[in-house]
């Protein structure tokens with residue numbers, strides 16, 4: 001019935017599939033017939049591709065099933081590589097990526113022996129850090145300060161815009177920033193708003209969601225249905241925005 005007979009001593013069964021000019025490896029696991037009737041492909045978080053096939057499946061059928069999913073598999077492998085790239089400790093050298101307002105910029109380090117003060121400028125797709133004796137430590141400090149400056153500027157502008165549409169206030173409340181690991185923002189009972197500096201790496205929509213959340217706390221100091229009523233009214237799509245933000249939390253919080 002099947003061309004592949006005994007599988008026990010053939011583990012691990014590793015094959016290579018090609019798609020366009022790319023290739024990937026996958027492990028083939030045969031599973032008892034009664035458990036799974038179809039060929040299934042999993043991409044594990046560590047990048048391992050596992051193909052579960054019924055014991056009766058013939059190798060050409062398995063290979064063509066993998067081939068049909070090749071695009072999907074490569075997309076997953078690319079996503080994993082991308083995530084790993086972002087959480088890898090950075091070295092503060094040219095070519096690394098820097099996130100700002102949901103976009104990725106390339107860090108460009110420019111040694112300028114006649115420039116004492118280190119400057120950071122967004123030019124085209126690059127964040128150019130320029131100055132004298134730029135060590136990784138000095139570059140990191142400069143980028144961190146740049147993030148703070150950008151956060152102060154952008155958060156204020158978004159708040160100013162937002163208060164125009166909110167009926168319970170006419171001016172933006174006092175707020176400050178802090179690099180935090182566990183929350184995007186908070187609002188004290190006295191109405192003091194604290195915003196996470198790292199939020200400046202997220203898209204404007206996500207920033208607006210956090211600002212709105214804290215602004216709603218000025219009226220409702222809790223997470224009551226009335227509070228969510230306000231959120232829904234002023235940002236009906238807030239749940240998907242929140243999901244997107246939380247899904248990328250690791251990226252925004254760890255890229256220091």
Ligand SMILES: [Zn+2]
Nearest residue numbers: 213217222223
């Ligand atoms: Zn809240």
